[in-house]
Amino acid sequence: MSLLKVEGLGKSYTADKKILKNIDFEIKAGEFVSIIGPSGAGKSTMLRCMNRMIEFNEGKIIFNNQDVGSLNKKELRKLRTNIGMVFQHYNLVPRLSVIENVLHGRYGYKTTLQGLLGRYTEEEKERAFYLLEKLGIHEHAYKRCDQLSGGQQQRVGICRALIQEPKLILCDEPIASLDPNSSKVIMDHLKSISLEMGITCLVNLHQVEVAQHYSDRIIGLNNGEIVFDGNGRNLGEEQIHKIYGTKSRELITA
Amino acid sequence: MNEQTMRKSRWQTGMFLLIIIVLSYLSSAITAFNFVQGLATIPKALGWIFSNLMVTQESLEKLPKILEKLAETIFMSIAATTLAAVVSLFLGVMGSKTTKVNNFLSVFARFIASVSRNIPVVAWSLVLLISFGQNSVTGFLALFVGTVGFLTRAFIESIDEASQSSVEALTATGATYFQIVSKAVIPQALPQMISWVLFMVETNIRNATLVGILTGTGIGYTFDMYYKMLNYNAVALVTLCIVITVIVVDLISNHIRKVIL
Amino acid sequence: MEAAYIKRKADGRIHIKSGSKGDQAVRWTIITLAVLTVVAFLFFNYAGLELGPAIKETAYNVKVMFLEPALNHFDLGEAIYQVGVTLGLAFLATIIGAIIAFFLALMAAANLAPVWVSRTVRVFVAIIRAVPTVLWVLIFAIAAGLGSEAAVLGMLFHSIAYLVKAFSEAFEEVDKGIFEALQSTGANWWHIIRSGVLPSTFTYLLSWVFLRFEINFGVAVAMGAAAGAGGIGFELFMASGFYFDLREVGFITYAILIIAVLLEVLSTRLKKRYLPAASN
Ligand SMILES: Nc1ncnc2c1ncn2[C@@H]1O[C@H](COP(=O)(O)OP(=O)(O)O)[C@@H](O)[C@H]1O
Ligand SMILES: [Mg+2]
Numbered sequence: 063m064s065l066l067k068v069e070g071l072g073k074s075y076t077a078d079k080k081i082l083k084n085i086d087f088e089i090k091a092g093e094f095v096s097i098i099g100p101s102g103a104g105k106s107t108m109l110r111c112m113n114r115m116i117e118f119n120e121g122k123i124i125f126n127n128q129d130v131g132s133l134n135k136k137e138l139r140k141l142r143t144n145i146g147m148v149f150q151h152y153n154l155v156p157r158l159s160v161i162e163n164v165l166h167g168r169y170g171y172k173t174t175l176q177g178l179l180g181r182y183t184e185e186e187k188e189r190a191f192y193l194l195e196k197l198g199i200h201e202h203a204y205k206r207c208d209q210l211s212g213g214q215q216q217r218v219g220i221c222r223a224l225i226q227e228p229k230l231i232l233c234d235e236p237i238a239s240l241d242p243n244s245s246k247v248i249m250d251h252l253k254s255i256s257l258e259m260g261i262t263c264l265v266n267l268h269q270v271e272v273a274q275h276y277s278d279r280i281i282g283l284n285n286g287e288i289v290f291d292g293n294g295r296n297l298g299e300e301q302i303h304k305i306y307g308t309k310s311r312e313l314i315t316a
Numbered sequence: 317m318n319e320q321t322m323r324k325s326r327w328q329t330g331m332f333l334l335i336i337i338v339l340s341y342l343s344s345a346i347t348a349f350n351f352v353q354g355l356a357t358i359p360k361a362l363g364w365i366f367s368n369l370m371v372t373q374e375s376l377e378k379l380p381k382i383l384e385k386l387a388e389t390i391f392m393s394i395a396a397t398t399l400a401a402v403v404s405l406f407l408g409v410m411g412s413k414t415t416k417v418n419n420f421l422s423v424f425a426r427f428i429a430s431v432s433r434n435i436p437v438v439a440w441s442l443v444l445l446i447s448f449g450q451n452s453v454t455g456f457l458a459l460f461v462g463t464v465g466f467l468t469r470a471f472i473e474s475i476d477e478a479s480q481s482s483v484e485a486l487t488a489t490g491a492t493y494f495q496i497v498s499k500a501v502i503p504q505a506l507p508q509m510i511s512w513v514l515f516m517v518e519t520n521i522r523n524a525t526l527v528g529i530l531t532g533t534g535i536g537y538t539f540d541m542y543y544k545m546l547n548y549n550a551v552a553l554v555t556l557c558i559v560i561t562v563i564v565v566d567l568i569s570n571h572i573r574k575v576i577l
Numbered sequence: 578m579e580a581a582y583i584k585r586k587a588d589g590r591i592h593i594k595s596g597s598k599g600d601q602a603v604r605w606t607i608i609t610l611a612v613l614t615v616v617a618f619l620f621f622n623y624a625g626l627e628l629g630p631a632i633k634e635t636a637y638n639v640k641v642m643f644l645e646p647a648l649n650h651f652d653l654g655e656a657i658y659q660v661g662v663t664l665g666l667a668f669l670a671t672i673i674g675a676i677i678a679f680f681l682a683l684m685a686a687a688n689l690a691p692v693w694v695s696r697t698v699r700v701f702v703a704i705i706r707a708v709p710t711v712l713w714v715l716i717f718a719i720a721a722g723l724g725s726e727a728a729v730l731g732m733l734f735h736s737i738a739y740l741v742k743a744f745s746e747a748f749e750e751v752d753k754g755i756f757e758a759l760q761s762t763g764a765n766w767w768h769i770i771r772s773g774v775l776p777s778t779f780t781y782l783l784s785w786v787f788l789r790f791e792i793n794f795g796v797a798v799a800m801g802a803a804a805g806a807g808g809i810g811f812e813l814f815m816a817s818g819f820y821f822d823l824r825e826v827g828f829i830t831y832a833i834l835i836i837a838v839l840l841e842v843l844s845t846r847l848k849k850r851y852l853p854a855a856s857n
Pocket of ligand 2: 105106235
């Protein structure tokens, strides 16, 4: 069953340049899909079109049988509760505690007033602790987020996405600011989330090897166009060249 | 090449100094300021200060009255600053590019801030005095208006500095605008904003003296009264009280700043 | 089984705040200010205040001021001249202040002067700052007589205090390497200042001087009104307190507003261009 379906997606920030051109793909529920491509290819832009953090100009996105492009403000808010998002720079509120940052993921379900008063139910808090424990950072629950290492902060970011109880998680370069060890921890967590919880993951990645190792499927993006879509095993030297537009492999893996 | 740029920069410096000298000359001509006389005044004035501005036993008797006025001034400054901070918070959120609702409101907020900051506190004092009369409310309002202008500008900068990234994250979770502002933006900007508020409390205590002289309220009025009565011992005591107050407030705010920033 | 790392309140609800010292200080500061504000309103002297009529009258006065500005007691040429006087006072206080502040800042910068010197200068500056400018001007007026000398000298103090702080911070950010390089060539202290410190901080210092000039314009207006130092501020005081001529008050306010906004626009540009760059 398809969870996300993209048809003829197009986006331009300025009239003279199209960033995304005629993007078509379909993602099944529970799939782990990586998007790779050189920087400036349009990966972040594409990811943000999925939950309309960026408005697209052309084409159609169907998420969970809903036409994303035609939703009004309220419906869009509802849609976003179903889509978690994880960022390269974690995007936490640095001065607040870890647990508060995780609970931020519940705002989509609350009225403005409940949100302003900062009311969370005890179940929500318990759930937050459960998730923190699952990702192994429960000891830091009461620390301020800016006191955590990058890898720990990213795990908080993942918890914040998970507490939304999303069907899909979008990750924009989740390991680009992390050292190799933390990167592995984060990717392992994402993979197990997808396997155990059945949550679909769409992940922008820089490193081809990582994408090959973790994903069910890889989409290669170059200059706003899909130039590869298939299993990582089928991603050969030639395809990589097509995606990155370079002969030197060192440039890619560096 | 290098020599050329050096010659150019020397030429620029020369021009610059010339302009400064010409402007200084024009300024002293238009204000009838006499450099020599001005310089000569300094030792004379300092001498006068040290021989006349003395706190005496007799002036100490006026201390309770002075302290009462001082308290009025301090409260006036705090109230004006706190209430101005509340208003500025709204204007700051409206004005900042991180949280603005639309461009019109943003420009509007900045405009209000700029006007209320740049219309001199003197003008507000004098206009308010006409209808509000000689009481604390006049001083309070005069300080309030200027403070709104200053704090709004400061708050806009603080909110701008708060990272856009957590706003993005909360938007993506489906949070509403007010939730994002109150839970992601304000918590980040708050310590910086408190720091500005503390700075403004101190500034307003000093400004309150000026406003007090113009509107006949608070410690400024007391100072003016003794000044016109040529009671310099009391003038010295009033000044001393203000100095101590400002320094104490400064020390307290510095301490708080150290903890929160 | 309850996990040990979850903190609960007395009523069994789960804590979520970090409870750091900083957060608590923020909270207590806000509470204290709020309480003091409430107390202030109880404490205020409301002598002769009738709020309703006062607000109505003020609204009317403000309307007259801003919608019907006019000059009645002097002409446009005189107004421009008086604005010039105020600008002149501000300029003199700024320039003289900047020169004095430069030398004091050399003594206040921790990397250029011995600790006890820099500390002494800082305490001295803090005390100077604590006396409101208007008091300085009035005190100097007794000794020097009312006039531009008293105004400029009085305004000098806060200009110096402000610029010493800004300048000394700028000096402290000068790269250590520059000192070492110059010292190793055998340059003396003055040499280091002239060819090391000054060139690398000059535009930065200049921006601060301009920012102070902007502030001093406002101060000069105030001193004209409150301390009889002349200029457009004094005219403002006369129009309002002596002639009760709101239209003239309006005209003068516009004149001051225009200059102030011009200065602000200029200083914001300067700040954007020179100050962030210098802070790295
Ligand atoms: N807000 C924006 N306004 C204009 N151009 C943008 C904006 N965001 C991204 N771009 C442009 O879109 C292109 C793709 O950017 P991005 O999606 O960030 O690529 P990637 O994530 O693959 O590195 C780049 O050329 C970038 O300059
Ligand atoms: Mg990107």
